[in-house]
Amino acid sequence: MLHLLSYISLHYFILITSILVQSNDSLSDNRAYGYQPGDIIIGGLFPIHQFSSSNQSCGQIRETEISLQLMHAMIYAIQRINNREDLLPGIKLGFHIHDTCSRDTIALRESILMLTPNGRDSVGNFLDQYRNLPRCANDSQPEIDERFQRQQIIGLIGPGSSRESVLVSDLLNIFRIPQISYSSTSDDLSEKERYKYFLRTVPRDYLQVRAMIDLCLHYNWSYVQFVYSEGSYGENGFKNFRSQITTLNLCIAAEYELAQSAPTHRYDTVMSSILSKSNKAKVVILFCNWGEMAKLFEAADRANAAGRIIFIGSDDWTTNTYYMNSSNYVAEGSLYFQLHGEYVRDFDRYFTQLTPYNVDRIQDPWFNESWQANFNCNLPPATENICDKSLRWTNVTGGFTQGRKIIYVINGVYAYAHALHNMHKELCKGKSGLCSAMQSIDGHLLFKYLLRVSFMDIANSSHVEFDNQGDIREGGYDIDNLQRKSDNYRSQKVGVWMLEDLLLSEDDIYWPIGNSSHILESECSQPCQEGLFKITKEEICCWVCAECISKQYFNYTLSQCIDCPAGYWPQQNRTACNRVNITHMEAEEAIAITVIIFAGMGGAFLISLVIIYVKFNLHPIIKASGRELCYCIMFSFGIICTNCVVPLWRPNMPICIWFRISIGFSFSLCYGAIFVKTTRIYRIFNHNNATLKRPSLISPRSQLFMVATIVALRLLIVLVWIIIEPPGVRRVEYKHGEEIRLICNESVVGMVITLGADSCLIIVCTVFAFLTRHLPENFNEAKFINFSMFAVMIVWLAFIPAYFTSDPRLRPLIIPIADYISVTVTILFLFVPKLLRIFGFSNGNVHGMSNNLAIKPAPTATLSSGNLFLGGH
Known part of the structure; x- marks a missing residue:
């Protein structure tokens, strides 16, 4: 059996490699990667660019306050660890960071490049990726570290989406390399028989679905519509939601699946169907990737859906100011879940001081591109619209905001550091630097050490520990509300869900029509008046109100009126029958x-x-x-x-x-x-x-x-x-x-x-x-x-x-x-x-x-018996 699995894994790897070789020219256009040499190399996959569906390649740079921060969170954590003497003494960590362009196939390709000993030389021309590396400030070409080219990663941080992690984890399993994702939440990834070396520092979708259900129950939203993305993340989110509401008074009026590459008319069709059911099901749950959410909002704008429905979004809803302003007014008042991430103040100091003139371009080859896109200016050698040297990340529109997933990236890096430290203590017996036993690190052994780590996070707020499935033991979600202030949109935290407890600041919530006191109803049927009972139809949330006749009680299990047995009479609330007292005619009547x-x-x-x-x-x-x-x-x-x-x-x-x-x-x-x-x-x-x-x-x-x-x-x-x-x-x-x-x-x-x-x-x-x-x-x-x-x-x-x-x-x-x-x-x-x-x-x-x-004498007396009333008596 093991030989068969090994054969299948090898076959899978050869197939992917052959695809990459055949399409090497199209996939190796102008992509770069960031790296730092070290004794031990950790890989990183982050969505720096968007994916362009028009030419099936990487497109424009993504928002800086999210993706670029995530990448620098890994760099920041490695720098802090390398500066410590009590953690991995004599050992320096390096990194190899690649761009996934928010696409699962590109994430897979970049993973293969990190695993090959000589980079692209194994699948094409490895040095092609360096020809278009961004120039340094002095216009010199960054030097390629020869030692780095020969090193292979011992673990991976990322990628972000579950769809990408599914493909990457299949590949890493072949080489027994651990993977820690900072935002892949699909429940499929907890299946250790398939994803043996996968871990994550974020709670899995099961908990997010539980939080969504608690929010619906809190507001009595018993009839909802559900939109989910094609792939592991969305499909499993929908399956989880459907399975968890089987015993609850909560029903799905309709469900819709959206593909990443679906045409515009598909989104219009879905939105038209949503609005046709909005007379009862006004709440629309979005368990989608952000790309699908944004396109659905555009379709809602075209359909004039504002105020008629309310969106409840999953944690892939972006909080970037640019995207919130472009997502149209139809999303105003929506509620969405974000991973509950503790704020790392020292990271703000680190990131906000980065500029094109002090950043290490080998570590971050995309910094200049992000800077120019964010501030809408040009860097030398351009001669027009030159960026002001005084610009800082604190000058971005809407102000600088630390991403909520920063702490999860940092926790992933520290998990590797503590696992390696514990391994070093046992294998190297306290010897400084790498000993011979750690020259070639066994990924299977490293994974065991990762499962046993336990440390306080950098924000000193919670313990970082994994269970046997590689899932983080502690986690929760913030609940945000999209609010409009002076023609601008902002994300306002209005609640938190932690360990099955829901806390809301309801006075701070702005609903779709802008009235904080107006809560849309999302029910299939209205509650029955006193004395009437629910007769359910096909769904538990849809019913008609009926009155049981005099001798009937309402059976909630069967959802119908049932005759009481002979000698019994229904209780006053008609929920059961009581034995009738046997009486008779009494003197008190x-x-x-x-x-x-x-x-x-x-x-x-x-x-x-x-x-x-x-x-x-x-x-x-x-x-x-x-x-x-x-x-x-x-x-x-x-x-x-x-x-x-x-x-x-x-x-x-x-x-x-x-x-x-x-x-x-x-x-x-x-x-x-x-x-x-x-x-x-x-x-x-x-x-x-x-x-x-x-x-x-x-x-x-x-x-x-x-x-x-x-x-x-x-x-x-x-x-x-x-x-x-x-x-x-x-x-x-x-x-x-x-x-x-x-x-x-x-x-x-x-x-x-x-x-x-x-x-x-x-x-x-x-x-x-x-x-x-x-x-x-x-x-x-x-x-x-x-x-x-x-x-x-x-x-x-x-x-x-x-x-x-x-x-x-x-x-x-x-x-x-x-x-x-x-x-x-x-x-x-x-x-x-x-x-x-x-x-x-x-x-x-x-x-x-x-x-x-008066008894008068009779005229004649014919009888003299005393038995008659005779004359003379």
Whole structure:
């Protein structure tokens, strides 16, 4: 397997070399490199020039305050290390710095040139690169150090972008040479199986994505659009973002990939699509290289996108004043992440004193070009627009600003120095200078020492340490806001993200419309009002607000309303179901209190009535009214008063049986007695007087027998009902299940049959009462029975529809109430007139009732039984 990998690596190297040989003329135009001799050489790759897509070569010089500073940060760090006696004693570090022109293929080519023992002689004409070296101030050609030409680098600082580092790392793996990048953040580079010797002093993109997500969550931006660059940096940034938001309320409305060489119309198409979705997804995350960002801003300008969207940029967003002013007003108010780099004050002193007249042109062959481009002037031997000798970097437009990646370049150089120092201590045993064991440094061994370094950075702010994947252990991001001040743009730091903590100075943020208090919303759906729930669609961030019906709760896992199981009811917030309390008719309810009061009044009246009847048991009026039947009526009334209270007890089997039997028994007992009364009177007065024979079945015993027969027939019906439909307790849901009550099991058919039997008895009683309505005044009890039966008929005509249409919870009380009213009316009509006579109320004492209540002698008395109200009593 190892032989196969070695073969593949060698094949890869030969392929790249053959490409370089074939295109040597086109790629070795006027490129130079900076170098400094030393005992140990460290390579450096920095983006000094831009890449020209028109001729596929290096173009104009890049902004000085970023790239040129990065290169000089390496020079600065090596100079400081060489001036120290406690670090690498007797050993001087040198460097070999090349320009990547912000292109991965050029970075690969320059890496090969640093690895070949004789420079370009191995792949072309090595000395060609020196023909066009920038002249020194005295117009002399810089001397080429012969020793340097024979030296090979032991490690590399850079390159900057992840796209470049991917190619360069593949190449360096072949030669087992460590690489420390100062700004390559792609997560792919942490895969040690492929990038074995790659390290970095900046946090990887996983943390930057985490910081972006925290910013979105902070402002409730739940629906965003994502633009990323083609290649490792952008593609992995997008994959990271997508994987980290799977469990969060954050969705991607659309994603777009932009290639570095994409034509202008591609950017216009992407911007048109972005704006078409900006009614909901107003936040656009840019995980791009700066070149793609700048072109997208130009497309946004052409589409008049200002104020309609807000950009959230990754750490490749440049902070150079020139580029911010040329990126158009559409980027105003945008937020973007920058590597959190500590400020190195001593580097400012070093860099700002550099001029074309004191810079070492061998170390920096691009300085004059940068100076002339930045200050828009010319250096000798030019004769026009000569640069003022008093110019310094502090005179640049917008003022000098130290790049945030400076500290990361310096940390990379110091990491090599500490690793080499530790190696020197162990291999050279404290001997000054290079010993024989370090004449040829093994890159694999050096990489192990790099993984074990631990030192305070030059700003004395944090420890520099690497984990097993070569990633820096500590890191964070500054959050910048692009603000416009007096027609100029500036980058204002408004927050920081460190170790999962987000801190923002929100009052300092200027949003796209220039109003610091206006925060654009970026949501697929608005929050639901209280009482409504989110029914999600295809994405977790998009929903419709729906109201669950009465018996449903909202299941957040399924994002839908679910019916509560039987016997359960949703909580007030409808997030779960609670078991419904099982209740029954209770005495605290208003209707129950009313029934109890009337039952109590009826009971008191009944007791009084019984006492009077017992006390005046031999009174002629009581004897003549048929005492036995009166006692039957009073007994039935007592059962009915009891039944008014029985429904207030918790239903069970004995109560349900009692209720069925007592209702039928009490009603049939009362109106069975009334029926016997009316038929007895009717038979007496329709009897043939010529025979002088008493009618049959008019004795008290016969009357009781007839009543018992009626009650028995009624109880037989109840018995059949009990057999067909056994009594029991059932649970009934009310208010769609919000309330469950226990009631006795009563079917509609059973109630119709039993109520039909009672109705038949009432009808028969009413008929006979009507037939006896014209009896002589001495027999006016029949008249009162007639009145009472008509009143009972009215009660039952109202009761029957009320029973079947009322709330089922009230039905256990409706029957006792109807019985109570019916019997009460009967008792009042039958017993009150008798009581008035018993207590001696005369015609004069009872105004308006004398004619009805007076019992006058009958003209003729046909019977002498004490059971009739005869003349003379």
